[in-house]
Amino acid sequence: MTHNTPKPNIIFILVDALRASNLGSFGYPKPITPTLDKLATRGTTFEKCFSCTNASDPALTSLMSGMYTRSHGILHHSYEVAQKEINTMDQRNVKFIQQILKEHGYNTYALDFLARWHMRGYDYYPELKIDRTKRKKQLNRISRFFKFLHIKPLFKKISHTNTFRKIFGGFDAYPKDTDTTVKAVELIQTSTKDNKQPYFLFVHYWGVHKPYTCPDVENKRSTQCYDNAIETVDKHIAEILDAANEQDIIVVVGDHAESLGEHGISFDHHGLYDPSLHVPLIFAGKNIPEGKRINALSCTTDIFSTLLDLAHITYNAKTDSVSLVPLMQDKVQEVRKEVYTEENYYQDKAAIRTTNHKFIKTIGQGICQQCHIVHGGDIELYDLTQDPQELNNIAQKHPDVVKEYSEKIDILIQ
């Protein structure tokens, strides 16, 4: 393809904490995702996409840079992201997809609220009701005080309560999904009318992230509430798709997934088991095969290279991303052997996910600061062909396999 090929508009829809298994197109029996299921029939679904981390700040950084957390340097989340991590990212010249697209003539818009470094490279980024940098400093100070009293885990717990958020400006201060949709439709319509430059629109929905947005469901920590939130976001996505052109590239993904009780992790996304990592990944639009389903392994970082590929942009810097286009075109059977994933919020663990295996290793804080237990032990190995729910730890029976994966992780985290 030549560089003169017209560049497609790209609409990147991120549904925070959306797990794959609760979509109809992934076999969920409740009909809560008619829009996403329809999108799957007019596009290509990646059935085995896993996130490379499970907290929003590092996950978004990975999505936009195509790099694992260890590669870009943002390991932590929220107020725990140290300036040092941001400096590391800058020293490594990490570039986000919106910055690259902008250099290639795209108008770039984000409907996001994570702010700070996530704002880079956009022509439009909403004004937030709170200053996230200032809030981060405040929270850091309070967190240090709790640490001084040796009750830091308690701080993490209360920082997720609605009362705390009211006082310190938590998610309530972020835009509502309804407003996000209105603005998204407006941006699409204005850009389509101008029609001079292609656009990249990043839309971040928050309703499926805890506390789930389900006004009519009483128990906010329930699968019913989670499903209700998904159903609402699905309707928002319908409005965006209605406004968009059939030829526009659409991608829908979760930055991480959500555990609904599996492995003792309830209505949260920590842990490196599949329920917290397995996300739906759907592409649709120009040159994307219709109704195709791909079972090969993919990672959320791969969206980066796939979108650049679809926009005919060559980018040679080293990333942890590989284009999924050859899979869509049946040119290859697989693009990666494994996904590396890591968490550094309630516990410090790293994992390697292959088609057949999950290996999880404790690399720091082993006791979960939310549940006050060690989930699954310090070393875990699961044979996913026999045990897809990761219930039978076979690490002791296979020291050779454990050694191989363990050494791989040691190299990655040094």
Ligand SMILES: [Zn+2]
């Ligand atoms: Zn998230």
Ligand SMILES: [Zn+2]
């Ligand atoms: Zn836990």
